[in-house]
Amino acid sequence: MPDRLPHPGPSYLREQELRIGDRLLRVGMAKPVDGPDDWWLAVLWVTDDEGVISFRDVAPSGGPPPEPPLFRLGPSFAGSLSGLILEDNGRLAIRLTPLVPPEDDARPWRCPLALRTAFRFEPALVATMRPNELAERVLSGFRRAVETLHRP
16 A cells, blocks of 8 residues: 555635644544444545645654554543544544555555545534534544644
């Protein structure tokens, strides 16, 4: 599997800019869908002019840490959506999966930075938001979480 993918096409929402060092990247998402059991599903990605970048491109400048990038991205992403994500039996209802898993499990940062995401949100909060507003919050939270990957 390649470290990168071609550009996924237009984003459902206007892409957000992400600056990592001197690079200007763009964060986008596919149109979210309502899945079974009230799960909200979307694909999120980070691109440059050549397509979807690799997780390695946003790793700390000293090199990627040994743990998979989702070990750092997951808690940061969940924190950026604090209060929105439903807590179920003491666990937040958030699932993140790489769109394309790494070819080598010993090198988890060598895969495209595109994720399948699933959330269950607090119904009372989501009822007060328009669908695009919710999607914008998720996209912004993802952008902020990706920014944290670059920090040592």
